[in-house]
Amino acid sequence: MIGTNKIRILLIEDDEVDVMAFKRLLKKAEINSKITSFNTPAEAIKHFSTNYNNYDCAFIDYLLPGANGLSVLLSLKEIKDEIPMIVLTSHGDEKIAVEMMKAGAFDYFPKSELSIQKVIDVTGSMQKWLVLNQEKFEIQKKLEEHQRFISKVTNSSPNIIFVYDNIQKKDIYSNRNVFVELGYTESQIEKFGDNMFQKILHEDDRKNLEDFLETLSNSKEDITLELEYRLKDANGDWQWFLDKSSIFRRSPEGEAIELIGTSLNITSRKEVEEELIAAKQMAENAAKIKSDFLSNMSHEIRTPMNAIMGLTEILMDSGFTGQDLENLKTIKLSGDNLIVIINDILDYSKMDAGKVKVQSMPFLLGEQINLIEKSIEKRVAAAKISFIVSLDEGIPLGLIGDPYRLNQVLLNLLSNAVKFTHKGKVELNITIQNKINNDRLMLCFKVIDTGIGIPHDKLDAIFESFTQANLFTTRNYGGTGLGLAISQKLVELMEGSINVESTEGIGSTFTICIPFDIADEKSIKAKPKEKKFNKSIKELKILVVEDQRINQMVIRQIFNKWDNSPQIVSNGLEAINILNEQDFDLVCMDLQMPVCDGFEATRKIRNKLVKVRNHNIPIIALSADALPETKQKVLDAGMNDYITKPPDLEILYRKIIQFF
Numbered sequence: 250m251i252g253t254n255k256i257r258i259l260l261i262e263d264d265e266v267d268v269m270a271f272k273r274l275l276k277k278a279e280i281n282s283k284i285t286s287f288n289t290p291a292e293a294i295k296h297f298s299t300n301y302n303n304y305d306c307a308f309i310d311y312l313l314p315g316a317n318g319l320s321v322l323l324s325l326k327e328i329k330d331e332i333p334m335i336v337l338t339s340h341g342d343e344k345i346a347v348e349m350m351k352a353g354a355f356d357y358f359p360k361s362e363l364s365i366q367k368v369i370d371v372t373g374s375m376q377k378w379l380v381l382n383q384e385k386f387e388i389q390k391k392l393e394e395h396q397r398f399i400s401k402v403t404n405s406s407p408n409i410i411f412v413y414d415n416i417q418k419k420d421i422y423s424n425r426n427v428f429v430e431l432g433y434t435e436s437q438i439e440k441f442g443d444n445m446f447q448k449i450l451h452e453d454d455r456k457n458l459e460d461f462l463e464t465l466s467n468s469k470e471d472i473t474l475e476l477e478y479r480l481k482d483a484n485g486d487w488q489w490f491l492d493k494s495s496i497f498r499r500s501p502e503g504e505a506i507e508l509i510g511t512s513l514n515i516t517s518r519k520e521v522e523e524e525l526i527a528a529k530q531m532a533e534n535a536a537k538i539k540s541d542f543l544s545n546m547s548h549e550i551r552t553p554m555n556a557i558m559g560l561t562e563i564l565m566d567s568g569f570t571g572q573d574l575e576n577l578k579t580i581k582l583s584g585d586n587l588i589v590i591i592n593d594i595l596d597y598s599k600m601d602a603g604k605v606k607v608q609s610m611p612f613l614l615g616e617q618i619n620l621i622e623k624s625i626e627k628r629v630a631a632a633k634i635s636f637i638v639s640l641d642e643g644i645p646l647g648l649i650g651d652p653y654r655l656n657q658v659l660l661n662l663l664s665n666a667v668k669f670t671h672k673g674k675v676e677l678n679i680t681i682q683n684k685i686n687n688d689r690l691m692l693c694f695k696v697i698d699t700g701i702g703i704p705h706d707k708l709d710a711i712f713e714s715f716t717q718a719n720l721f722t723t724r725n726y727g728g729t730g731l732g733l734a735i736s737q738k739l740v741e742l743m744e745g746s747i748n749v750e751s752t753e754g755i756g757s758t759f760t761i762c763i764p765f766d767i768a769d770e771k772s773i774k775a776k777p778k779e780k781k782f783n784k785s786i787k788e789l790k791i792l793v794v795e796d797q798r799i800n801q802m803v804i805r806q807i808f809n810k811w812d813n814s815p816q817i818v819s820n821g822l823e824a825i826n827i828l829n830e831q832d833f834d835l836v837c838m839d840l841q842m843p844v845c846d847g848f849e850a851t852r853k854i855r856n857k858l859v860k861v862r863n864h865n866i867p868i869i870a871l872s873a874d875a876l877p878e879t880k881q882k883v884l885d886a887g888m889n890d891y892i893t894k895p896p897d898l899e900i901l902y903r904k905i906i907q908f909f
Contacts, residue, residue, distance in 0.1 A: 256372060259307040260286040261293045261321060262337075263314055267360065271308070278365045280372055290316040294324050301329040306355070306375050311338035311345065319345075319352055326353050331382055333375045337363070408511040412497055415466060415505050419443065427490075427512065432483030451479035451487060465494060466505040477515070489519040550591055551873030551894045552797060558584045558895035559803035563810065588895070594731065607742045611768040612652040614644065614679075621659055621677075628667045635674035636667075641681055644692065647768035651743060655763070658736045659694060662759050665732060666698035673699030673756070682762050689766050696759045703751040711749065712737045736761075784906050787812040791905075792833045794824045794850070795871075796842040800894070804837070804871075807898060821850025828854070828861040835908060838888065840872040840879070847872070848886045855887035867908040871896065 262268050268286050275282050285304075287293035290313050297304070307325060311318035318336045325334060333355030338345065340359065349357045355378065356371055409430070412422040428438050428445060441448055450458065461476040473495045479487040494510030561584065565577045618638060629636040659677070666675040675698045682691040703711060712733050740747045745763035791808065793815045795801050801817050808815045816833070818824050822845040824836065840847040851868055853859045870883040873894040883891045890904050 256280060256282040256375075257303055257305045258282055258284045259293065259297060259304045260284050261288075261290060261307065261313065262286060262310045263288040264310070267310070271363070274363060274365065274368055278368045278372075280368065289314060290321045290324075294321065294328075297325055298328050301332070304332060305379065306332055307334045309334060309336050311336055311349075319348060322349065322352050322354055331386070333378055335371060406511075408513045410511050411509070413494070413508040413510065415462075415508055421507070427480070430514070431480060431488060434483075437483070446480075449481040451481070454478035461492075461494075462508075465496065465508065468496070468505075469503065471495060488514055489516045491515045549873075550587075552800065554584060554587065554591075555873060555894035555896075556799040556803050558588075559807055562898060563803075563806050566810065584895070605739070605742065607651040607654055607739075609649055609651065609766075611647060611649050611773045613646050613773055614640075614648050615646050617652050617656055618677075618679075621656060621663065624656075624660055625663050625667065628664065629675070632667050632670065634667065634670055634672060637674060637676045638679075639676070640679045644679060644681055645690075645767050647773050648692075649766035649768045650763070654739050654743060658739050658761060659696070661732045661736045662696040662761075666696050666700060666757070666759075670698045670700035670756075675699075685764060687767075689764060691762055691764050693760055693762045697756065698758075699756040702753040702755050702757055703749070704753050705751075708749060708751060712747075784909075785812065786902070786905055786909075789813060789834045789905070789909065790832065791815040791835050791837065792824060792827065793817045793837045793871075794819075794821060794842070794847065795837075795839045796820055797839075800839075807901075811902065821845030821847055821853075824850055825853065825859045825861060828863070828866070829859070832862050833866060835905060836866060836868045837871045838868050840870060840874060840883070847888075848882065851886045851888050869904055871901075 260268065260271060262271070265288070268288075272284060275284070285296075287296065297307075309318045309321050309325075313321060318338070322334055322336060330353070334353070335356045335358075336349045336354050337358070337360050339361075346357045355375065358367070406424065409427050410424045411420050413419070414421045426438075428441075428449075431449070433441075438445060447455075457476065458478060461474060465472070465474050473493055476492045476494075477489060478492070479489055482488050490512050492510050492512045494508050496505045496507075497509035498505075498507040500506050557580065561577055561580045565574065565581065569577060618640070622636070622638060625636065663675060663677065675696070678695040678697065680693050680695075682693045684690045737747050740761050740763065743763050745761055747759065747761045749757060749759050751757035786808075791813060793801070793804050793808075795804060795817060796819045801819075805815065805817065815837070816827065816831075818827055820842045821838075824838070825845070828836075838847040838851060847870060854861055854864055854866070854868075857864050867890075868888045870888045870891040871894060872879065872883075872891070880891045889908070892901055892904055
């Protein structure tokens with residue numbers, strides 16, 4: 250290599266005088282060199298064939314014994330073309346010079362022109378040439394290594410990698426043949442011709458492919474687009490492919506000349522997707538069937554229960570005494586228990602479907618505890634046990650959370666405690682477990698009883714669905730075995746925990762810990778006191794829409810107790826007709842009815858699709874369907890409120906008078 254090292258020169262010269270002169274000239278030019286000379290071409294060529302890497306350049310005399318400089322030059326270049334070769338001659342001849350330069354000589358000049366400056370110029374030019382050639386060699390080497398790397402990557406890729414000529418509309422590179430992978434033989438591919446891709450492309454995907462190529466070609470930015478399409482394989486089956494493509498090369502004007510992309514066979518993934526879609530559809534259908542079944546079950550059970558509960562309450566207020574009154578109370582208690590069971594089943598189904606959401610609202614803890622005490626007092630009195638409530642003094646009464654779900658959990662646990670306690674007491678203790686920060690704390694609610702207790706080996710099972718401690722419990726105390734499972738899920742939804750400690754024959758302690766944010770007690774509006782039957786509805790003109798004869802009889806007697814005589818019709822169409830003929834103050838609307846149901850009738854009234862005297866008349870849904878989605882459908886249809894059958898008469902009364 251020319252530089253600070255010696256220049257390694259191969260000199261082919263038959264005249265010893267010229268050899269000596271050449272060496273003296275290099276020395277005078279102060280060129281550090283190592284010269285190996287040969288006086289015959291054959292000897293030089295033989296030597297060079299095995300030692301070509303030991304030389305940086307060659308000087309060749311044109312007139313040699315048995316050969317000329319041109320033939321020697323060609324022989325040396327066949328062995329190694331990369332080193333510069335200078336031809337020297339005793340006589341200048343332009344024709345010979347042209348031939349030598351065409352053959353690849355680096356330079357050609359007469360010996361008479363050899364001088365110190367000439368040698369310096371020639372060796373300097375060679376140095377530059379060799380440096381450039383070395384750089385070219387390194388670049389070429391790196392390019393070849395890069396190409397080998399790219400080749401290995403593309404060949405090992407599960408994807409088909411291609412470059413597409415967007416002008417000629419054909420692939421100009423592909424690491425694998427997609428048609429071979431689809432099972433076609435070489436003869437079949439040859440028979441299809443250049444248009445094979447279009448011939449096996451699914452008809453429904455042709456327009457998508459055209460739009461895909463047009464969008465990509467017209468894009469001014471470097472974007473990557475995806476396309477799914479189908480190709481027919483050799484067996485006649487459709488195979489799905491996913492292509493991801495972008496612009497690889499543009500013209501100076503920005504036109505997309507070549508596209509680069511990958512293609513992957515996604516048939517298996519598509520099959521899985523189709524199976525998942527089918528499974529999802531089946532699950533949705535099953536969920537709908539389940540929801541419809543529960544809705545229908547709720548309606549069918551609550552409809553006769555409405556009559557039983559309604560007539561029982563009417564009879565209890567009709568002057569019965571003694572054993573007759575006790576019998577009515579027993580009927581009422583049995584009906585209440587049945588409603589609890591129905592509600593448990595519906596609540597569990599809602600949670601199982603993930604349709605229960607907890608709310609976050611400010612509330613007064615003391616107010617909720619008072620409601621719980623009122624709700625449990627009759628059961629405590631009937632059980633002839635004590636009920637004790639205690640709260641830590643440091644508990645802020647203003648909290649943020651879901652008071653309704655908290656009440657549901659506590660009432661469930663307290664009802665169980667009362668049911669399984671024959672003597673002694675039931676306690677509700679509320680304490681602060683810890684303060685999470687200045688605005689949030691963890692409250693613990695302990696429900697303690699002196700009841701029958703739970704066997705130790707059954708403690709882990711009591712929170713499972715449809716499970717009670719033993720068959721004795723089921724037979725003697727009833728219930729679905731869903732209450733604790735529902736309570737556990739509600740507590741988890743409120744980001745809390747629930748656990749139990751129990752000793753058989755001594756009692757049980759259920760502990761729930763739930764985080765609450767602290768609310769400003771003064772900013773929470775106190776709930777108005779519940780209105781009792783202290784406001785008359787005697788003068789109100791009420792329309793009841795109910796298709797069941799027994800329910801019509803019950804609702805009439807309920808309203809008669811309040812000195813009101815409602816107008817009753819059997820379906821939504823009859824309701825629309827009479828609302829067009831007469832003025833009413835309020836409508837109690839059943840939902841599931843023949844001819845025209847409550848939803849359809851209400852929508853027509855609210856949207857002014859029918860002629861009635863008052864399109865804004867208050868409408869209360871009165872339905873045996875207790876599913877949460879039904880309540881939302883009721884509100885979406887335009888009804889003002891909703892109450893389930895059998896109704897709590899005080900709640901029904903309050904919902905009526907709120908509009909007046």
